[in-house]
Amino acid sequence: MTGALLKVVAQLVLLLMLAPLVSGFIKTLKARLQMRRGPRLLQSYSNIHKLLRKGMVIPDTASWLFSATPYVVFVATLLAGLMAPMVAADTPIGLFGGVLAVVYLLGLGRFFVALAGLDAGSPFGGLGSSREMTVSALAEPTLMLAVFTVAIGAGSTSLAEIARVAINQQWRFLAPSQALAFAALFLVLIAETGRIPVDNPATHLELTMIHEAMILEYSGPYLALIEWAASIKQLVLMTLMINVFWPFGLSATWSPAGVLAAFGWLALKLLLLSCAVVLVETANAKMRLFRVPELMAVAFTLGALALISTFLF
Amino acid sequence: MTVLFTAGLIAYLAGAVAGIAGVRAPRRARIGAFSFALVGALLEIVAAIGALAQGGVTAWTLPSGVPLFSWAIRVNALSACFNLTLGILAAAVSIYSFGYVRAMEGRRNIGVLGCFYNILLLSLTLVFVAGNAFFFLVAWEVMALAAWALVSFEHEKARTRRAGMLFLIMSHAGSGLLLVGFLILARASGSLDFATFHHAASALPAWQQGAVFLLFFLGFGVKAGVVPLHVWLPEAHPVSPSNISALMSGIVIKTGIYGMALVFFDFFDAPPAWAGILVLGAGVLSALLGVLYALMEHDLKRLLAYHSIENIGIILIGFGAAMVFRALGHPAMAGVALIAGLYHTLNHAIFKSLLFLGAGSVHYSTGTRNMEEMGGLIRPMPVTALCFLIGAVAISGLPPLNGFVSEWLTYQALLAGFGSTQTLTRVIFPIAGALLALTAALAAACFVKAFGISFLALPRSENAAQAHEAPLSMRLGMGFLAAGCVALGLGATWFLPVFDPITEQLIGVRASSALTAANGFAISAGAPHAGTVSTVGIAAMLVLLSALPALFWLVWGRAGRRATGPTWDCGLPGLTADNEYTATGFSKPFRMIFSALYRPRREIQAEYEVSPYYPTAIRFESEIEPSFEKRMYDPLRGWLYRMAGRMRSVQAGSIHAYLAYIFVALLALLLFGVRG
Numbered sequence: 008m009t010g011a012l013l014k015v016v017a018q019l020v021l022l023l024m025l026a027p028l029v030s031g032f033i034k035t036l037k038a039r040l041q042m043r044r045g046p047r048l049l050q051s052y053s054n055i056h057k058l059l060r061k062g063m064v065i066p067d068t069a070s071w072l073f074s075a076t077p078y079v080v081f082v083a084t085l086l087a088g089l090m091a092p093m094v095a096a097d098t099p100i101g102l103f104g105g106v107l108a109v110v111y112l113l114g115l116g117r118f119f120v121a122l123a124g125l126d127a128g129s130p131f132g133g134l135g136s137s138r139e140m141t142v143s144a145l146a147e148p149t150l151m152l153a154v155f156t157v158a159i160g161a162g163s164t165s166l167a168e169i170a171r172v173a174i175n176q177q178w179r180f181l182a183p184s185q186a187l188a189f190a191a192l193f194l195v196l197i198a199e200t201g202r203i204p205v206d207n208p209a210t211h212l213e214l215t216m217i218h219e220a221m222i223l224e225y226s227g228p229y230l231a232l233i234e235w236a237a238s239i240k241q242l243v244l245m246t247l248m249i250n251v252f253w254p255f256g257l258s259a260t261w262s263p264a265g266v267l268a269a270f271g272w273l274a275l276k277l278l279l280l281s282c283a284v285v286l287v288e289t290a291n292a293k294m295r296l297f298r299v300p301e302l303m304a305v306a307f308t309l310g311a312l313a314l315i316s317t318f319l320f
Numbered sequence: 321m322t323v324l325f326t327a328g329l330i331a332y333l334a335g336a337v338a339g340i341a342g343v344r345a346p347r348r349a350r351i352g353a354f355s356f357a358l359v360g361a362l363l364e365i366v367a368a369i370g371a372l373a374q375g376g377v378t379a380w381t382l383p384s385g386v387p388l389f390s391w392a393i394r395v396n397a398l399s400a401c402f403n404l405t406l407g408i409l410a411a412a413v414s415i416y417s418f419g420y421v422r423a424m425e426g427r428r429n430i431g432v433l434g435c436f437y438n439i440l441l442l443s444l445t446l447v448f449v450a451g452n453a454f455f456f457l458v459a460w461e462v463m464a465l466a467a468w469a470l471v472s473f474e475h476e477k478a479r480t481r482r483a484g485m486l487f488l489i490m491s492h493a494g495s496g497l498l499l500v501g502f503l504i505l506a507r508a509s510g511s512l513d514f515a516t517f518h519h520a521a522s523a524l525p526a527w528q529q530g531a532v533f534l535l536f537f538l539g540f541g542v543k544a545g546v547v548p549l550h551v552w553l554p555e556a557h558p559v560s561p562s563n564i565s566a567l568m569s570g571i572v573i574k575t576g577i578y579g580m581a582l583v584f585f586d587f588f589d590a591p592p593a594w595a596g597i598l599v600l601g602a603g604v605l606s607a608l609l610g611v612l613y614a615l616m617e618h619d620l621k622r623l624l625a626y627h628s629i630e631n632i633g634i635i636l637i638g639f640g641a642a643m644v645f646r647a648l649g650h651p652a653m654a655g656v657a658l659i660a661g662l663y664h665t666l667n668h669a670i671f672k673s674l675l676f677l678g679a680g681s682v683h684y685s686t687g688t689r690n691m692e693e694m695g696g697l698i699r700p701m702p703v704t705a706l707c708f709l710i711g712a713v714a715i716s717g718l719p720p721l722n723g724f725v726s727e728w729l730t731y732q733a734l735l736a737g738f739g740s741t742q743t744l745t746r747v748i749f750p751i752a753g754a755l756l757a758l759t760a761a762l763a764a765a766c767f768v769k770a771f772g773i774s775f776l777a778l779p780r781s782e783n784a785a786q787a788h789e790a791p792l793s794m795r796l797g798m799g800f801l802a803a804g805c806v807a808l809g810l811g812a813t814w815f816l817p818v819f820d821p822i823t824e825q826l827i828g829v830r831a832s833s834a835l836t837a838a839n840g841f842a843i844s845a846g847a848p849h850a851g852t853v854s855t856v857g858i859a860a861m862l863v864l865l866s867a868l869p870a871l872f873w874l875v876w877g878r879a880g881r882r883a884t885g886p887t888w889d890c891g892l893p894g895l896t897a898d899n900e901y902t903a904t905g906f907s908k909p910f911r912m913i914f915s916a917l918y919r920p921r922r923e924i925q926a927e928y929e930v931s932p933y934y935p936t937a938i939r940f941e942s943e944i945e946p947s948f949e950k951r952m953y954d955p956l957r958g959w960l961y962r963m964a965g966r967m968r969s970v971q972a973g974s975i976h977a978y979l980a981y982i983f984v985a986l987l988a989l990l991l992f993g994v995r996g
Contacts, residue, residue, distance in 0.1 A: 019868075056876070059872055059873075059876040059877055059880075060876045060877065060879060060880060061880050062880040062881035062882060062883065063880060063881075063882055063883070064883050064884065064885040065882065065883070065884050065885070066884070066885065066886065066887040067884045067885060067886055067887070068696075068777055068778055068886075068887050068895070069887075070698045070699060070776060071698075072698065072709075072776065077869070078866055078869050081868075081869055082862050082865040082866050082868070082869070083862065085865050085868070086858065086861050086862060086865060089861070100857065100861065101852075102837070102838055102841070102842050102852050102854060102857065103842070103852075103853070103854045103857035103858055103861065104719075104852070104853040104854065104857075104858060105851040105852065105853065106851075107728055107731055107851070107853065108719060108728075108853050108858065110757075111717065111718055111719050111724060111728075112719060112858070114716075114718055114760075114761070114764060115713075115718040115719060117764075118713065118716060118718055118764050118767075118768060121765075121768040121772070122768055122771060122772050122776065124772075125768070125772030125773065125776045125777055125901065126772070126776040126777060127777065127887045128776075128777035128778045128887050128895055128897075128899070128900050129887045129888055129889070129890075129895065129899070129900075130890070130899050130900065130901055131888075131890070132901070133772075133900065133901020133905065133906060134901060134905075136768060136772065136901070136906070137769075137901065137905065137906045137907075137908070137909060138909060140761075140764065140765035140768055140769075141765065141909040141910060141913070143761055143764075143765075144758065144761035144762050144764075144765050144910075145913070146761075147757045147758055147760070147761035148754040148755060148757045148758040148761075149754075150757070151731075151753060151754045151756075151757035152750065152751075152753075152754045155735060155750040155753055155754070156750075158735055158851075159735065159738045159750070162849070162850065163845075163849050163850050163851050164731075164732070164735065164845060164850070164851030165849065165850070165851040165852060168849050168851070223888065224887060224888065227877075227880055227882075228872070228873060228876075228877045228880060231872075232869055232872075296909065297909075297912055297913070300913045307754075310754070311751065311754075314747070314750050314751070315747060318743070318746060
């Protein structure tokens with residue numbers, strides 16, 4: 008019991024502390040690649056700290072849902088994070104849900120943020136909600152195909168089981184099915200975390216924005232919770248990808264030495280994946296919203312090919 | 321148990337009499353009819369629970385004095401489960417109706433409504449327990465007629481009458497197919513008793529098996545609203561009073577599902593694999609098209625009606641998977657898939673009725689079903705809004721409510737398909753799973769729209785601004801069902817054993833013990849290590865983890881001031897409801913992305929005086945093409961009319977010609993009889 012509690016606390020701390028760092032790293036690296044100085048690496052922490060201490064303005068047209076949403080999305084995202092293997096294959100609360108629960112908990116958060124976008128009554132909020140739900144609906148089948156591909160490989164939807172199987176087959180990521188599923192999932196990651204070319208996380212008050220438009224009316228601690236949740240979601244999706252497809256260094260159990268080594272590996276792999284995200288963001292321009300379905304169709308095709316190749320190869 | 325069951329039927333009958341007796345005294349009719357209905361529903365709930373606990377089959381027959389016809393009642397686990405669902409819905413809807421129908425006093429004939437309401441409940445109960453094909457068809461017809469009467473209740477509107485007629489015609493076309501199916505089975509088994517139909521269909525030659533399967537699938541599919549037989553559903557469900565819509569979407573369409581469960585798993589030993597694939601395919605198609613059409617609706621009740629088609633699709637995905645597994649000889653997997661389908665049947669009944677009752681409350685207090693005229697209802701109607709939100713979360717399949725549990729089980733059933741040996745199954749099942757994910761995501765988008773546009777932000781019309789909360793009885797009815805959504809979600813592991821006697825009866829396995837893990841704390845995917853989920857655990861963690869943001873607030877946030885201010889209005893003078901995003905606007909991206917399906921048409925007319933850039937008035941019209949009506953039913957109707965025109969020459973109006981026809985027909989029958 009204490010052991011389980013310790014695991015939960017350890018992973019919670021890891022999620023809460025690592026997520027802003029990854030977001031900050033992506034921001035800084037992107038700025039450097041664009042020949043800008045950009046914010047310092049730890050700026051994300053300062054931002055959250057600043058927002059948490061600030062006052063906030065609630066729109067006078069908003070209902071209780073507006074105030075409840077930051078809590079729901081923050082808690083649901085954290086819970087999804089607790090179900091994912093980060094440093095040990097043995098997830099802290101694996102019994103509570105596997106990969107399907109992770110997907111649907113992230114969906115729960117999105118559902119409430121989209122509702123909050125409509126709650127304030129501003130046209131921007133509705134625009135953001137509408138687009139967010141569209142993009143996520145298009146990304147969902149691909150996500151599920153990729154999930155199915157790995158779940159079928161492991162014979163389970165439990166993430167602990169999937170990670171354990173992955174550890175035993177270190178080089179499996181070279182198999183066509185896994186490579187294709189990884190590529191499909193990478194496109195989903197870009198769409199779900201609101202990255203260029205689907206959404207631009209750096210814009211405010213532009214007609215092209217999606218996620219930022221939904222949360223336009225949030226300020227102070229609520230905004231801090233929502234932004235923190237967004238970075239945790241990004242971390243969870245990235246961790247899932249790297250630990251399921253490149254399980255190097257992932258510890259099978261929570262032994263202190265194994266966990267420490269695994270943390271080092273996790274940091275390294277997150278670094279690599281973040282670099283890939285930054286490269287994509289820098290090398291592409293934002294797409295028109297109605298070109299996104301084409302990108303998602305590519306992703307779906309990759310996912311379907313991944314699935315079919317699981318029993319061809 | 322039999323006493324309670326019969327007492328429930330008598331209560332319904334008494335309700336019908338009380339209704340018709342009170343045609344001139346609306347208050348007495350209302351209280352009498354719905355009180356008796358409530359008593360009947362509660363008795364049926366107790367009887368159904370008793371039957372499930374007792375297990376086995378209880379059958380009794382009352383002779384009717386008419387040849388071939390007897391009141392053969394057969395209560396088994398399957399019928400008890402559907403009767404339980406019916407009882408729960410009937411109780412909630414009856415409570416709701418006390419308040420809802422009150423507003424009709426003096427304007428409408430409440431006595432007739434109460435009478436047919438009770439007859440509908442009575443016939444539904446009998447449909448689920450009929451133990452003989454003849455009796456089943458009689459109950460089925462009474463149900464269809466009662467439902468038709470209730471759908472056409474607001475008959476002064478032409479649209480309502482047309483919807484009722486469409487329902488009646490399609491319903492009868494379906495009954496015709498069922499009749500033929502039953503006759504084929506009866507010829508093989510030599511009796512009309514359902515008991516003799518057990519596995520009888522599988523003894524038939526292959527082509528007859530196919531024919532029986534198709535007849536029943538199409539016949540029950542009409543009632544269930546399977547695409548492309550769904551066209552009556554979005555017409556008939558919205559036009560009826562909302563308490564009736566709740567019953568229609570909650571349980572009347574489930575009679576089709578009951579029939580399919582009976583035929584595919586009881587009458588057939590193992591239907592051919594292609595039949596399973598067909599059901600699965602029809603399920604995926606219904607789910608996807610149902611939700612896509614729902615996205616385009618602004619009429620709250622039509623939107624919900626299309627979602628019924630979607631959910632019937634999800635149920636059929638479970639059924640289809642179970643049939644394929646049975647055909648391939650994997651009974652344990654078939655058990656999981658069947659439970660997924662049945663659990664979704666129960667869940668959909670609860671949350672869809674809840675949503676229809678919510679839509680009814682909104683209509684009650686704003687007088688409109690058009691979402692573009694609602695908005696901001698969460699403030700005047702907090703309880704209705706909360707109940708509708710619970711229903712919306714549940715139908716979107718989000719944890720920890722009941723929709724999530726049954727969709728999770730459906731995914732697991734589809735994933736298990738990979739364990740099968742057939743390549744086709746191994747490809748089709750995961751693709752079906754991906755399309756189910758698309759359906760679920762689109763449903764979430766649709767309910768963000770439905771709840772967000774109707775209940776949030778500023779009121780979009782005078783009526784919405786003056787809305788008031790629904791009366792206590794209506795809130796109670798909704799609250800009861802909302803509690804059901806939470807209970808069926810969190811307590812899933814306690815409810816799963818309810819399906820054990822059903823799976824045992826239909827496919828001979830008890831699956832619930834394999835489906836629960838960790839002493840009933842979590843649901844498992846049917847095999848060790850195949851994956852678990854715990855809705856109780858998720859709910860508990862969601863509550864526990866909210867301590868964290870509260871802690872942040874204590875440490876850092878207390879100093880911060882909390883003010884209210886106007887929403888940013890893009891620099892325009894003041895935000896009005898005209899600035900808000902509309903339902904049409906919300907679904908615009910979907911309309912463009914899926915334009916190949918919708919074939920949208922829009923017309924914009926701007927009036928201006930000086931320059932087209934400064935219009936004085938704009939008229940916008942947008943519609944999507946009803947593809948099935950236009951491409952399938954219109955040609956069919958045209959063909960029917962042409963055929964009828966040709967038949968007219970036979971109908972010469974001469975008595976001699978008719979006598980000749982009778983003679984020829986008699987001769988032909990005699991020859992047929994002599995030869996046979």
